[in-house]
Amino acid sequence: MSEKSCCAAEKKTIRTEDQKKKLLNRLSRIEGQVRGVRKMIENDAYCNDVLVQSAAIAAAVDAFNRELLRAHIHSCVVRDIRAGDETVVDELVNTIERLMR
Numbered sequence: 001m002s003e004k005s006c007c008a009a010e011k012k013t014i015r016t017e018d019q020k021k022k023l024l025n026r027l028s029r030i031e032g033q034v035r036g037v038r039k040m041i042e043n044d045a046y047c048n049d050v051l052v053q054s055a056a057i058a059a060a061v062d063a064f065n066r067e068l069l070r071a072h073i074h075s076c077v078v079r080d081i082r083a084g085d086e087t088v089v090d091e092l093v094n095t096i097e098r099l100m101r
Contacts, residue, residue, distance in 0.1 A: 013076055026064045033057045065099055 015023070037053045073092070080088035 013072070015071075019071065023064070023068065026060070026067070030057060030060045030064065033060060069095070069099070 033053065034057060037050060037057065040050050040053065072095075077088050077092055080086075
């Protein structure tokens with residue numbers, strides 16, 4: 001195993017119970033929306049209605065990502081920069097590029 005992948009596997013983010021609860025609640029709502037769209041497809045729902053619900057799912061995932069990114073910058077990125085690890089900046093830039101695709 002390479003040194004880089006070993007170190008990457010060790011990175012963790014410790015979240016408060018409140019932070020976990022909020023993120024998990026968002027994910028549960030998204031899961032419910034996806035199940036709803038699945039049921040719409042199974043029931044031959046009108047394409048436009050499915051597309052509207054699909055757009056709502058995409059917006060919910062985007063909101064989840066924004067919240068997680070905000071928390072990541074305020075915690076992990078700040079922590080690593082203060083510790084002298086500026087590689088987190090490149091990691092952040094790559095992540096933002098992926099989110100913007």
